[in-house]
Amino acid sequence: MKEIIFLTYSEIKKKLNDGSLTSQELVSAYLERIKSSDSKVKAFLNLNADKILTQAKESDERRKTGKPFSEFDGIPIGIKDNICIRGEITSCSSKILENFESPYDATVITKLKEKGFVFFPRLNMDEFAMGSSTENSAFQTSKNPFDTDRIPGGSSGGSAAAVAASMLPISLGSDTGGSIRQPASLCGIWGLKPTYGRVSRYGLVAYASSLDQIGPFSNDMEGISDLLEILSGLDTKDQTTAKVDHFDSKSVSTIDWKGKKIGIMKTEDFNFSPDVNARYLEILKSLEEKGAELVALDFSLLKYAIPVYYLIATAECSSNLSRFDGIRYGLRKETSGKLDDLYSESRSAGFGKEVKRRILLGTFSLSSGYYDAYYGKAQKARVLIRKQYADFFKSVDVILQPTSPTTAFKVGEKTKDPIQMYQADILTTSVNLAGVPAISCPAGVDQNGLPIGIQLTTSHFDEVKLLSYAYSLSKLDLCKITLPKEIK
Ligand code: GLN
Secondary structure, three states: OOOHHHOOHHHHHHHHHHHHOOOHHHHHHHHHHHHHHHHHHHOEOOOOHHHHHHHHHHHHHHHHOOOOOOOOOOOEEEEEEEEEOOOOOOOOHHHHHHHOOOOOOOOOHHHHHHHOOOEEEEOOOOOOOOOOOOOOOOOOEEEEEEEEEOOOOOOOOHHHHHHEEEEEEEEEEEEEOOHHHHHHHOOOOEEEEEEOOOEEEEEOOOHHHOEEEEEEEEHHHHHHHHHHHHHHHOOOOOOOOOOOOOHHHHOOOOOOOOOOEEEEEOOHHHHHHHOHHHHHHHHHHHHOOOOOEEOOOOOOOHHHHHHHHHHHHHHHHHHHHHHHOOOOOOOOOOOOOHHHHHEEEEEEEHHHHHHHHHHHHHHHHOOOOOHHHHHHHHHHHHHHOOOOOOOHHHOOOOOEEOOOOOOOOOOOOOOHHHHHHHOOOOEEEEEHHHHOOOOEEEEEEEEOOOOEEEEEEOOOOOOHHHHHHHHOOOHHHHHHOOOOOOOO
């Protein structure tokens, strides 16, 4: 039999339901794996093994008495450190919230609790989800399980690395400009950003509220569709959730590529690494052979995605993070001086360099005299990007692109140059600006054995179509990937 930790999400679900595996066996195997591997991967900020085992024991008892909460009862799930779980620290990998214990559950956590999932909280991330590598965490840099000299991507790097290192089958992350898709791509797993408004943001610590979405990571496609069904839905606690038909995972099916219109990009206009480029073209060729029609789309507006995203995201974060003032939450520096000194000293000590940079950028672009030139213009360009996606979907069924221009880079390689780091988000940020759903799917490895990811995008609330395409893509030989057995 396959070792427990190397089972896929769907194998685990099946075994828990046919009684051939207990949640305690499963959770103990993961805890062992974490013990032996997380000193190298550094995905978890801390772990309370007793608390986790107690949840597994309760789940097994429910199953024994024939009263499981659901077919998911006892499945372990990792949680990014910016999603509130009552009674747990939620630090956003920031010193300012290092000791902040959440007094309530995020809506997504309430939904998962009702189904009986076992929580492994506190996966490492870039501070307040700002970054593409987890190097902005105030506590530790997570490492890529395929090569621990390299980053796992970010900001949800801990959530992706934990799944890729077989320390968990599924996890939750948040995606503002690519933070689920980019780490999924660099770690060889699946990661979904749902349509804006599909999943409640109540209890997600806000970075940029008009862009943020919670979404799942998984070591197979079934994990993604099951979690999307569980997490989504209208929530009175989040007025931006939409009243739409509920996503039904049973509607996801394989598609026949014949006659399907696939939107593609001309790779010459972008600086992709040769291996990423080659794999993208190979996949397109294979889909064409299966009868798909490739439609080259005009992505010229994509060159504005990075500036527009970084203006809007920093403007929103400067406003959202003003609540961390040393009075209401988290770290407080005692000063003998005035109230203003308390604010500035607490914030100076509590926030890291990148967060400060972004608060400054956002405050600048929102300030009177500059608003029209920067923030106002960015909002207008955002409308154009959104319109461009609407136009794309008049002529294609799905858009297929690489998720990231390169595979995982070395720790420290881009930290000196923030602009170069921001460029890593070129293919993901426009999706958040438009609000459409997108998924990153594994697409084999490059010459160094590092995972390549392909991003699929459909129109708003068309996740059934999106996941059907992703599921079909996962069946191609070119997209096969094996997660590392041994972490070196
Ligand atoms: N890398 C992007 C940023 O730093 C995206 C982060 C995210 O999606 N949370 O803003």
